[in-house]
Amino acid sequence: MREIEPIVADILGKLAQCGIQVYEQVPLPYGLQLRLIFEDEKAVLNIYHSAKKGISLVIGGKTGTRIRSMLQEVVGGHVAQQALQTPESKHSWEDWIGSDESGKGDYFGPLVVCSFRANREVEKELWAMGVMDSKLLQDWQIRELAQKIYKEFPGCMNGIVLVPKTYNRIIEDMKKQGRNLNDLLAWQHFKVLEEMLSVGNAPDGVLVDQFTSRKTLSRLFLAKEIDVNLIERPRSENDAAVAAASILARFQYISAMAEMSRKFKIGFPLGASAKVDRVGREFVQKYGVERLGEVAKLHFKNTSRVLGE
Incomplete structure (x- = not known):
């Protein structure tokens, strides 16, 4: 992904300076995973791009290791990005x-x-x-x-x-x-x-x-x-x-x-905004108010606006 290429290049350089080796790069559906090794310790660094959140850095691997601490310093240098660790469970369940x-x-x-x-x-x-x-x-x-x-x-x-x-x-x-x-x-x-x-x-x-x-x-x-x-x-x-x-x-x-969009040949938007109201009125005009319950949650306030009540 072009969006992450600059940050990947920068991180690769910093990893090399720290003595952390990249032994594999694995493409993700929306980013890249770097599989890393330092001495006898391994970890991963996932680099994502999201339209909503921009670039996110996610560290994976055992906690309390030297490689993880070093990665946190590398990631922490990207103050403009959203740097995250792999979430740790707040429970002890197996x-x-x-x-x-x-x-x-x-x-x-x-x-x-x-x-x-x-x-x-x-x-x-x-x-x-x-x-x-x-x-x-x-x-x-x-x-x-x-x-x-x-x-x-x-x-x-x-x-x-x-x-x-x-x-x-x-x-x-x-x-x-x-x-x-x-x-x-x-x-x-x-x-x-x-x-x-x-x-x-x-x-x-x-x-x-x-x-x-x-x-x-x-x-x-x-x-x-x-x-x-x-x-x-x-x-x-x-x-x-x-x-x-x-x-x-x-x-x-x-x-x-x-499937609903294919069946009724209407693009149904998400949420409950004014755009949703417009599409609701379009549906009622094409198929009648009696079929609105096939596509919509009728107790929402949108129903009153769609029906002009």
Whole structure:
């Protein structure tokens, strides 16, 4: 990638000055991985380019080593860039499940929840593969990484895609019971995780990217008397299993959006902006208001604007 060529050249020079050897350069879907060795220690340096975040530098390898300390000094010299270390787990689990969702804030398209089961060896493979929070990635990067995850780790994931028609029916029933979107999201996470927990040995824990402070998901597990070490934590995508789940969920979401666009011959935008309202009105003009629920989450405020209410 041309965007990272200058920084790669600069880093290669600094690595040579430090006595760190590059024994392999591995192309990533959106960057480059440098595999490094210093004496008997090894590490990796991933150099990414994202339209949203610019250039990011991610250090991987064992903590507390000389090579890692040296790399931190090399990376730290690029103060204009976003320099990151490989995220370190905030838990001590050896075997765990991460869960995340996509489509919650989007008027068009489904609500997707995916989960992924990892261990420490899989964690290393995910970081080396370039897995990170899906919000930092472009759609083509999501597709490439998701396909790799499905290929390399079969049986390690689960998910539920609620298409708009089903979503609208469930959320309408929940509203009648005084419940809301977070209750639906908790139920969806629960069903995905419940199925995963029913197979094989119990994991050490489950980490979910927190979507509400009400502990709704925890109460569902208690109600079903399912004993699980559950942590709901904001910004959990710095965990490898949650990051993988976020990529799979976004992949399923953008795939469903692409299929909707092909079916109705309309480009459906993301989010809930004024542009979304315009496309909603276009859809109603072409297909009628009675079919809006096939493509949109009707309880969003966008519906009133689309229908001019």
